Amino acid sequence: MMREWTILGAGALGCTFAALLNEQQRPVSLILSERHRRHFNPAFEFIALNERRRLVSPHYRFADQAAATECLLVMTKAYQVLPALKNLHNLPRHVPVILLHNGMGVAAQVTDLLPHNPLLAGVTSHGALREGPWQIRHTGKGETWLGPLNEQGKAFSHLLAPLSAALGHAEWSEDILSLQHRKLAINAVINPLTACHHIRNGQLAEPRFADVLTQLCEEVHSVLSRLGETDTPEQYQRRLNSVIELTATNYSSMHQDLAHGRPTEIDYITGYLLKHAGDLPVPVCQQLYNEVKKLGG
Numbered sequence: 001m002m003r004e005w006t007i008l009g010a011g012a013l014g015c016t017f018a019a020l021l022n023e024q025q026r027p028v029s030l031i032l033s034e035r036h037r038r039h040f041n042p043a044f045e046f047i048a049l050n051e052r053r054r055l056v057s058p059h060y061r062f063a064d065q066a067a068a069t070e071c072l073l074v075m076t077k078a079y080q081v082l083p084a085l086k087n088l089h090n091l092p093r094h095v096p097v098i099l100l101h102n103g104m105g106v107a108a109q110v111t112d113l114l115p116h117n118p119l120l121a122g123v124t125s126h127g128a129l130r131e132g133p134w135q136i137r138h139t140g141k142g143e144t145w146l147g148p149l150n151e152q153g154k155a156f157s158h159l160l161a162p163l164s165a166a167l168g169h170a171e172w173s174e175d176i177l178s179l180q181h182r183k184l185a186i187n188a189v190i191n192p193l194t195a196c197h198h199i200r201n202g203q204l205a206e207p208r209f210a211d212v213l214t215q216l217c218e219e220v221h222s223v224l225s226r227l228g229e230t231d232t233p234e235q236y237q238r239r240l241n242s243v244i245e246l247t248a249t250n251y252s253s254m255h256q257d258l259a260h261g262r263p264t265e266i267d268y269i270t271g272y273l274l275k276h277a278g279d280l281p282v283p284v285c286q287q288l289y290n291e292v293k294k295l296g297g
């Protein structure tokens with residue numbers, strides 16, 4: 001029986017998952033980066049959806065303590081996944097590793113890096129925000145899906161029960177790639193547009209964005225169709241509009257990254273689509289990619 005969840009990536013969403021698991025009396029540890037090693041790392045304040053505040057005290061660990069890991073949730077930024085996993089030199093071979101980052105294009109490299117570990121991928125639509133140092137706000141509840149990335153990963157659907165109890169929803173999908181594509185299709189519209197225009201998600205519903213949304217949706221849909229996805233343009237558009245509405249007051253992660261001078265995940269979102277577009281014309285995707293890069297992302 002697994003005793004402890006270890007989360008790699010103590011960002012807003014990683015801390016939110018830690019707080020929700022902790023609330024179910026599940027032991028949780030957060031792996032912090034080396035720069036925290038000589039500091040006192042306090043409990044963090046978690047602000048729940050109902051505004052209730054509480055202090056959460058996970059175990060704090062560092063990369064050289066990876067031998068104690070029983071299940072690893074990887075919740076770093078996409079570009080941090082490989083460097084962070086490479087630091088876990090003594091991660092046991094039997095430990096399941098769940099990739100729960102934004103964007104795509106990392107899984108194949110992780111498979112090469114950890115050929116023996118059970119590997120799973122997940123998508124989640126929970127939202128979270130860092131309000132201050134050691135202060136995390138849960139901004140939205142959503143669905144979470146897990147599925148296997150390799151043969152060994154297929155034996156770990158039992159991880160869903162504790163996750164579902166903590167998160168309110170968690171389900172298994174043998175075709176997790178398709179769900180990742182779906183999420184990418186939403187992110188590839190909302191993230192770069194809100195980041196470039198310095199707006200909240202809901203403002204994309206304003207008439208001034210109607211034309212660019214239409215063309216961007218056509219481009220994204222055409223690339224995903226080439227990758228084997230079977231959604232109609234109408235189904236995709238409906239899902240996108242629904243997410244824009246549900247997250248209307250939120251700032252996207254890419255907007256937040258640019259606003260705080262951090263690198264973005266554009267290479268793993270729009271960049272992934274550009275890489276797989278082949279000879280399909282994707283001028284709006286290309287323009288947004290260039291614009292986010294120019295802004296420092």
